[in-house]
Amino acid sequence: MNRIRLLGQWLDDRLALGRLYEHTIGHRIPASSASWWYVFGSATLVCLIIQLVTGVCLALVYVPSPDDAYASLEYLDYEQPFGWYLRGLHYWGSNFMVALVTIHMVQIFLFGAYKYPRELTWMVGCALFLATIGMAFTGQTMRFDQDAYWGVEIIVSILGRLPGVGEYATHLLQGGPIVGAETLSRFFALHVFVIPGALIGLLVIHIRLVLVLGISEYPVAGKHVEPGAYRDDYEGVVEKTGIRLMPEGGGKDLVFGALVLLAIVLCAALIGPKIPNGPADPTLIQTVPRPDFYFLSLFAAFALMPPYLETVVIVYVMPLAIVLLFAVPFISRGPERHPSRRPGAVIAVTVVLLSLFTLAWEGVQSPWSPDMDAWSGVPVQPRFVRGRSPLAHAGATILQAKQCRNCHALDGAGGKRGPDLAGVATRLTEDQLIRQVLQGGGNMPAYGKHLAPHEVTALVAFLGTLHPENQPPARSAASSSSSPTGFPEPR
Amino acid sequence: MIPRLTLLCLVVASTFACDGLPGRPNPDDRYQRPEDVKDFGALYATNCSGCHGATGQLGPATPVGDPLYLALAAPEYLRTIIAGGVAGTAMPRFGQEAGGTLTPEQIAILASGLGARWSSREAEKLAAKAPGLVAPVGGAVPGHDGQVERGRGVYGQFCASCHGPDGRGGEKAGSIVHAAYLGLVSDQGLRTTTLVGRRDLGMPNWHDLGQRPMAPGEIGDVVAWMASHRAPAP
Numbered sequence: 134m135n136r137i138r139l140l141g142q143w144l145d146d147r148l149a150l151g152r153l154y155e156h157t158i159g160h161r162i163p164a165s166s167a168s169w170w171y172v173f174g175s176a177t178l179v180c181l182i183i184q185l186v187t188g189v190c191l192a193l194v195y196v197p198s199p200d201d202a203y204a205s206l207e208y209l210d211y212e213q214p215f216g217w218y219l220r221g222l223h224y225w226g227s228n229f230m231v232a233l234v235t236i237h238m239v240q241i242f243l244f245g246a247y248k249y250p251r252e253l254t255w256m257v258g259c260a261l262f263l264a265t266i267g268m269a270f271t272g273q274t275m276r277f278d279q280d281a282y283w284g285v286e287i288i289v290s291i292l293g294r295l296p297g298v299g300e301y302a303t304h305l306l307q308g309g310p311i312v313g314a315e316t317l318s319r320f321f322a323l324h325v326f327v328i329p330g331a332l333i334g335l336l337v338i339h340i341r342l343v344l345v346l347g348i349s350e351y352p353v354a355g356k357h358v359e360p361g362a363y364r365d366d367y368e369g370v371v372e373k374t375g376i377r378l379m380p381e382g383g384g385k386d387l388v389f390g391a392l393v394l395l396a397i398v399l400c401a402a403l404i405g406p407k408i409p410n411g412p413a414d415p416t417l418i419q420t421v422p423r424p425d426f427y428f429l430s431l432f433a434a435f436a437l438m439p440p441y442l443e444t445v446v447i448v449y450v451m452p453l454a455i456v457l458l459f460a461v462p463f464i465s466r467g468p469e470r471h472p473s474r475r476p477g478a479v480i481a482v483t484v485v486l487l488s489l490f491t492l493a494w495e496g497v498q499s500p501w502s503p504d505m506d507a508w509s510g511v512p513v514q515p516r517f518v519r520g521r522s523p524l525a526h527a528g529a530t531i532l533q534a535k536q537c538r539n540c541h542a543l544d545g546a547g548g549k550r551g552p553d554l555a556g557v558a559t560r561l562t563e564d565q566l567i568r569q570v571l572q573g574g575g576n577m578p579a580y581g582k583h584l585a586p587h588e589v590t591a592l593v594a595f596l597g598t599l600h601p602e603n604q605p606p607a608r609s610a611a612s613s614s615s616s617p618t619g620f621p622e623p624r
Numbered sequence: 625m626i627p628r629l630t631l632l633c634l635v636v637a638s639t640f641a642c643d644g645l646p647g648r649p650n651p652d653d654r655y656q657r658p659e660d661v662k663d664f665g666a667l668y669a670t671n672c673s674g675c676h677g678a679t680g681q682l683g684p685a686t687p688v689g690d691p692l693y694l695a696l697a698a699p700e701y702l703r704t705i706i707a708g709g710v711a712g713t714a715m716p717r718f719g720q721e722a723g724g725t726l727t728p729e730q731i732a733i734l735a736s737g738l739g740a741r742w743s744s745r746e747a748e749k750l751a752a753k754a755p756g757l758v759a760p761v762g763g764a765v766p767g768h769d770g771q772v773e774r775g776r777g778v779y780g781q782f783c784a785s786c787h788g789p790d791g792r793g794g795e796k797a798g799s800i801v802h803a804a805y806l807g808l809v810s811d812q813g814l815r816t817t818t819l820v821g822r823r824d825l826g827m828p829n830w831h832d833l834g835q836r837p838m839a840p841g842e843i844g845d846v847v848a849w850m851a852s853h854r855a856p857a858p
Contacts, residue, residue, distance in 0.1 A: 210649045217649050278655075391628065405647030411655040509716075510670040515682035519825060522798025527808040529684035530714035533674045587807035594804075595684075 158383070160344060161375035163367075165351035167382040170244070172389035173237035179390040180230035181336070183397060184268075187223040188325070195275065197321035199314050202277040203412045210408065221401030227269055229397055231427045234265050239482055242461065245470030246349040249360045252462035254342040257335055259459050264332040266427065271324035273425050277317055282413030283422035285312050285320070287435070294447045312413075347371060348378075349470075357468035429496030430489045436501045437492075500549035503539040507547045511538055514546065517555075521598055528595030531588045535580065543599075551577055558599045558606035565607075566593045659727050664737030667730055671718065680742050681824040685714065686816055691747030692829055693820045694739045696757040702735035710810050750831060755840035757819060758812065775849025778842045782834045786827070791850070797827065801853040814847045 145151055194213065196205045209216030238258065241247055247255035270288070274281045289312065292302040308315025347367055376382045407425070424432050435443065457464070465478065472479050504511070513529045521529070532538060540550040547553075561569065570592060573579035584592070600606045661667055669678070672688070680689015687693060706726070707719030718724035719731060726734070779791060788794030791801040799805065800814075818838075821829035831837040838846075 207654070211651050211654070217647070221647055388628075400647075402645045402647045405645075405649055408649050408653055409655065411657070506670055507674070509672065509674040512673045512678045513675070513684050515677065518677070518682055518684050521684075522793065522802075522805075523800055523809075524798065524802045524805040526684040527714070527805050530675050531808070533684075534714035534716060538674065585807070587804040590804035591808055 157344065158379040159377050160347075161371045162348045162378050162382050163350035163370050164374045164376050164382075166348045167376065167385060168351055169385055169389070170240055170351075171348065172386050173233050173240055175383075175386040176390050176393045177230060177233045177237055178336075179393050180226050180233060180397070181332075183222060183226040183394070184230060185329070187219055187226060188329075190219055191223055192325060197275075197317055199277060199317050199413065202275065202317060203409055206276060206409050210406065217406055218401055220406035221404070222397060223272075224406045225397045225400040225404075227272055228400075228426065229393060231265060231269050233393070234262055238262060239486070243472045243478060243482060244349065244352050245358070245465075245472075245475065245478070246352075247462045248358045248466070248468075248470060249363055249462075251342070251346050251349065254339065254346060255462050256459050257339045257342060261332065261335050261339060263455070264328055264335060267328045268324065268332065269425065269427050271320045271328060273428075274317070274320040275324055276407070276409045277413050278409035279411045279413055280422050280424060282312065284424050284428070285316060287432070291447050294444050296448060352470035352472070354469075354471035354473050356470070358470060359468060423496070423499060426493065430492035433492040433496035433499070436499065437495065498549065502548075503550050504548035505539060507538040508533045508536040511547050514543060517543060517599065522594065524591055525595040525598050528591035528593070531584075531592050532595060535584065535588075535592075537592075540577070554596065554599055556600055556604075558597050559601070559604050560607060561596075562607045563593060563597060566596050658725060659730070661730065662733060664733055664741065667726075667734055668737065668741075671726065672734070675714065677824075680738065686813060687820070687822060687824050688738060689742040690820050690823060691742055691744040692750060692754075692823075693757075693816065694743040695747040695751035696754060696820070697739075699732075699735040699739065701758060702738060703731050706731045706734055710813065713808055713810055713813065750829075753837070754819065754830065755843055757816065759815070759840070759844060771845050771848040772852045774842075775845035775847070775852075778838070778846040779849055782838060782842070783846065791853070800850055803853060803855040806851065806854040811847060811851050814850050815843060818843050818846060 191209070194205055194209055194216065196202060206220070209220050211217075241255065241258070270284070274285055285307075289303045289307055292306060293299045295302060304310065306316070306319060307313070308319045350367070350370060423429070434446075438446065465475075467475070469475055513533065517529065518526065532541075537554075538547045540548040542549055542553045542555075544555040545553065557566070567589060569577070570584070570589060571579065571581040597606055661670075668680075673683070675683050675685040676688050677683025681687040688697075705715070707717065707724070707728075708722055709715045709717035709724075716724065718726040720727060779787075780789075783791070783800075784794070786794055786796040787798070787800050791799060793799040817827075819830045821827045821833070823829065827833075830843060
């Protein structure tokens with residue numbers, strides 16, 4: 134016992150551990166900051182640590198070359214004991230890290246914690262946010278499967294549109310004129326050296342700032358932040374009612390951090406890693422590429438945007454949005470911190486989050502991408518086959534063979550690019566159906582040149598049967614032809 | 625302190641006892657390049673179910689899952705059709721040499737898998753009595769051999785009760801003489817339907833259509849009669 138104490142004293146004497154404690158996790162914080170709202174930053178740090186540990190382990194097996202990357206992931210998934218679990222931890226750790234850093238930012242924004250004197254803390258935080266997103270993106274690329282491939286293609290085409298530097302930037306990122314072997318090496322270097330290095334450096338500054346400037350106290354409506362008076366005020370509060378971060382103040386951080394760890398461990402064990410969806414190969418067109426969740430909104434935004442807007446958004450809107458994010462402390466300079474006194478801030482957060490979620494939802498559905506296998510792989514449901522005439526049956530096979538089904542669902546099954554055709558006969562008359570098929574329009578190609586007259590007749594006979602039994606098909610007043618159901622057939 | 629300890633134990637336990645957990649990737653979900661798929665069920669579902677129905681029946685196209693059909697169709701014949709399609713109809717060419725996506729091996733798996741999945745003993749017994757699935761249809765040209773004339777009679781005897789007095793549709797079934805329909809179906813397609821029926825939709829096979837089974841010649845005749853309603857190719 135005595136020996137250990139002696140050793141401790143010896144170490145403390147040389148390393149000044151006591152003083153280190155005093156200045157770091159032992160420093161005093163306002164009692165009001167020991168709140169459940171203040172746990173997200175430290176939870177993000179927990180994720181980062183998980184990512185570092187699991188990332189180093191993954192790097193032991195992972196081979197950053199296009200031919201072997203995919204195989205090394207399959208090795209981890211199916212051969213190496215617990216390899217899949219390691220991938221699961223890293224995958225879920227990254228999901229949680231992106232989510233938590235975002236929540237952390239929203240909380241800081243809503244609580245006005247970026248205001249004097251913590252402007253720089255906010256800006257470094259924004260840089261950390263971007264670094265995290267960069268890690269997530271380059272990490273997704275490490276799978277080098279089809280999602281990764283298309284993700285890189287998209288980013289490269291975005292960079293390529295930047296005026297002046299576009300060409301150099303894409304070349305630098307791709308390591309050549311096209312996405313290939315060099316590209317993966319570049320992304321690997323970014324993912325394991327460049328961005329983590331930057332991230333840790335920024336994090337040191339971020340934490341240094343937090344320690345020097347103190348953790349903001351819980352906002353109180355009507356209590357103003359006045360540059361000049363604020364610091365003395367804050368010091369007074371900490372002096373009088375302050376508590377030590379550890380062990381008094383940080384209990385909630387510990388509990389929440391443990392919960393996050395548990396959640397990641399459970400997600401990895403129960404849901405598992407993302408299985409790579411086929412090697413990156415532009416000749417495979419069957420799959421619908423879809424990015425990991427944090428990029429779904431961006432993915433959806435670009436898919437839905439009319440093409441002429443894309444360049445405007447890439448060149449002006451996105452850089453402007455990033456500049457605005459960094460400049461928040463200098464734009465919003467009012468003395469109030471409490472959200473109830475800053476309705477503008479609350480509205481801004483609501484609008485941004487709602488649009489991100491809506492876009493992400495669209496991204497999950499991705500109605501704009503045709504379902505390339507539907508024509509041969511999504512059956513015409515039996516209820517659309519029964520009670521139909523031979524001609525309508527032939528029409529249904531044409532609907533499949535001409536790949537209409539890749540864009541059009543029947544009662545939910547099939548592509549979602551065009552309207553569901555299950556009730557189309559109640560909306561369109563026979564003549565309108567013919568016109569739509571021949572002339573297309575509104576994102577639908579014109580099929581006039583690609584269909585023989587028989588095929589059009591059969592198609593329309595089938596489409597004409599697509600109405601609920603108790604609801605008659607649409608008829609134009611002029612049309613005198615008998616039932617477009619084709620059952621029984623006229624003629 | 626106790627709850628934290630429990631947490632820690634949970635974490636450690638789940639880290640070391642997890643090789644049987646649901647998160648573990650199932651080798652069956654492993655991505656396969658389309659040309660590496662060797663499983664009949666998967667091949668059929670992605671390539672054929674769209675037109676022929678998920679169970680080989682109740683799709684808009686020929687019920688290739690009908691046991692009688694499978695008892696009659698030799699794997700050789702199926703391979704040829706799958707690889708080369710049926711010209712003039714919606715049945716695509718799947719063979720790689722014909723511009724399709726399936727390898728010869730995959731086509732062989734499909735051809736033998738159909739029978740393995742859906743054939744039945746009973747149907748095989750019935751098939752022993754049946755005329756061949758494939759037979760020269762004879763002249764589909766109107767008037768040839770008097771076949772079409774005979775076919776009209778066969779139609780009246782076996783088919784009119786459902787498809788109407790002149791083939792243009794009746795109470796129980798639709799028209800089989802519509803020029804557009806006939807323009808999209810092959811003579812073999814007509815023969816197959818006449819022989820095998822569409823039992824999934826209420827049309828019996830050649831054996832049960834009328835008072836007695838149809839004779840081999842009668843099948844050829846009625847097909848010729850139907851085909852005679854084709855509009856001349858433009």
